[in-house]
Amino acid sequence: MRLSLACLAKPILHGYFRSSCSWRVRIAFALKGVEYDQLPVNLIKDGGQQLTEEYKALNPMQQVPAVEIDGITLSQSLAVIQYIDETRPGPRLLPADPKARAQVRMISDLIASGIQPLQNLYVIQKMGAEKMQWSQHFIDRGFQALEPILEQTAGKYCVGDEISMADICLVPQVYNAERFKMDMGKYPTIKRLNEALLEIEAFQVSHPSRQPDTPDDLRA
Amino acid sequence: MRLSLACLAKPILHGYFRSSCSWRVRIAFALKGVEYDQLPVNLIKDGGQQLTEEYKALNPMQQVPAVEIDGITLSQSLAVIQYIDETRPGPRLLPADPKARAQVRMISDLIASGIQPLQNLYVIQKMGAEKMQWSQHFIDRGFQALEPILEQTAGKYCVGDEISMADICLVPQVYNAERFKMDMGKYPTIKRLNEALLEIEAFQVSHPSRQPDTPDDLRA
Numbered sequence: 389m390r391l392s393l394a395c396l397a398k399p400i401l402h403g404y405f406r407s408s409c410s411w412r413v414r415i416a417f418a419l420k421g422v423e424y425d426q427l428p429v430n431l432i433k434d435g436g437q438q439l440t441e442e443y444k445a446l447n448p449m450q451q452v453p454a455v456e457i458d459g460i461t462l463s464q465s466l467a468v469i470q471y472i473d474e475t476r477p478g479p480r481l482l483p484a485d486p487k488a489r490a491q492v493r494m495i496s497d498l499i500a501s502g503i504q505p506l507q508n509l510y511v512i513q514k515m516g517a518e519k520m521q522w523s524q525h526f527i528d529r530g531f532q533a534l535e536p537i538l539e540q541t542a543g544k545y546c547v548g549d550e551i552s553m554a555d556i557c558l559v560p561q562v563y564n565a566e567r568f569k570m571d572m573g574k575y576p577t578i579k580r581l582n583e584a585l586l587e588i589e590a591f592q593v594s595h596p597s598r599q600p601d602t603p604d605d606l607r608a
Numbered sequence: 609m610r611l612s613l614a615c616l617a618k619p620i621l622h623g624y625f626r627s628s629c630s631w632r633v634r635i636a637f638a639l640k641g642v643e644y645d646q647l648p649v650n651l652i653k654d655g656g657q658q659l660t661e662e663y664k665a666l667n668p669m670q671q672v673p674a675v676e677i678d679g680i681t682l683s684q685s686l687a688v689i690q691y692i693d694e695t696r697p698g699p700r701l702l703p704a705d706p707k708a709r710a711q712v713r714m715i716s717d718l719i720a721s722g723i724q725p726l727q728n729l730y731v732i733q734k735m736g737a738e739k740m741q742w743s744q745h746f747i748d749r750g751f752q753a754l755e756p757i758l759e760q761t762a763g764k765y766c767v768g769d770e771i772s773m774a775d776i777c778l779v780p781q782v783y784n785a786e787r788f789k790m791d792m793g794k795y796p797t798i799k800r801l802n803e804a805l806l807e808i809e810a811f812q813v814s815h816p817s818r819q820p821d822t823p824d825d826l827r828a
Contacts, residue, residue, distance in 0.1 A: 447753075448752070448753035448754075448755075448756050448757055449718060449722055449749075449750070449753040450753070451722075458707065460707055460710070460711075462710055462711075462714055463714055463718070464713065464714045464717035464718055464721065464722075466713065466717055466721075467710050467711075467713035467714040467716075467717055468710070470709075470710070470713060471706060471707075471709070471710035471713075474706045474709065475706050486691060486694045486695050487678065487680055487691075489690075489691070489694070490680070490682050490687050490688070490690070490691035491680075491682075491687075493684065493686065493687035493690060493691075494682055494683055494684045494687040496687075497684035497686055497687055497720070497721075498669060498683070498684055500717070500721050501684065501686075501717075501720050501721040501724070501725050502669055502671075502684075502725065504721070505721050505722065505725040505726060506725060506726070506731065511726065529669075530669070532668070533667075533668035533669040533670070534668075535668075536668050537668060
């Protein structure tokens with residue numbers, strides 16, 4: 389009985405407006421047309437609300453996002469996105485063809501394992517005054533690798549002409565690059581894809597400037 | 609014609625005996641019983657053979673592994689493993705149940721995005737004398753999160769009683785922890801699972817001590 393009630397409940401996203409990994413999950417929910425509730429976790433306030441014992445029980449990594457869905461709690465955004473894709477109707481977030489799926493996962497992981505972890509809040513807090521230079525270095529290194537891959541795989545979007553998890557990863561990473569004041573002109577394919585994706589409603593409604601916890605001065 | 613020849617050819621793994629991401633792919637091939645060729649890329653010799661223009665064409669991130677398979681070249685180990693799983697017969701590397709699949713991916717990504725990138729060669733080369741302390745910090749942080757998750761999900765292996773991609777990620781990460789001289793006694797569930805997995809032939813034949821490029825003094 390408890391399980392079936394949980395399955396009927398709306399998913400709850402514990403996230404932060406500006407977290408790129410939270411944004412990925414918001415895009416996936418929006419593309420699938422899934423309604424969900426947001427419970428903001430402020431990564432800065434009170435020394436970081438992700439560090440409380442209460443939040444640690446949801447995600448022992450003490451990072452956002454954590455998602456309560458169908459009676460289980462998941463962390464790691466790509467695991468969440470693929471769970472949403474496999475259990476909800478609506479447009480596929482991974483293509484049916486195994487080779488295209490592999491390319492989507494390769495691009496997603498290049499960002500999610502090869503770039504984002506090296507410039508996330510927890511790591512750059514350890515870098516002190518060097519944090520801008522450190523972040524720029526790792527984003528540049530990743531984008532220099534991503535650009536020739538996307539030249540091969542991209543159509544209208546990252547892999548062919550259908551939106552996929554790769555696009556869901558790309559846009560928040562470009563947003564981070566821009567926060568770190570990087571010149572996107574060096575990566576014309578990434579820039580083109582990002583601009584095309586930002587035209588799409590699911591990427592707009594999920595944008596950091598339009599969330600319940602967006603501060604007024606950053607609100608669009 | 610060229611495509612069908614490529615499809616008949618054995619996959620080629622460009623890897624390094626001690627790279628944990630290369631080991632993940634070797635375990636997947638072994639579990640599936642897929643024959644493959646190895647072309648070693650020595651990450652230390654000649655300043656790092658992954659930095660050559662020739663290798664960069666295979667993997668623009670200039671990291672191992674890169675895998676030539678079925679006429680395409682893939683990088684990012686979890687993308688490779690899931691491609692192998694989806695295209696080869698043999699035991700599943702991800703469970704059929706969507707919730708269990710999500711847990712497998714969550715654990716895999718906790719390691720592949722949350723731990724490994726912060727202690728890989730390229731990053732610790734930037735840390736100089738602090739590299740041991742830096743690596744221990746991030747592995748400890750990840751294992752402290754992983755331990756309570758595995759207490760919930762594990763049976764005989766990481767998620768229930770079937771070997772999965774989560775196990776494929778766990779064992780090489782424990783190997784790295786031991787290289788960084790960490791005390792595994794702090795993580796009893798991780799330790800138990802690692803020991804159980806190392807009993808399995810696929811984890812043994814793929815071990816860093818038994819590869820074509822293993823130096824004689826490290827050979828088992």
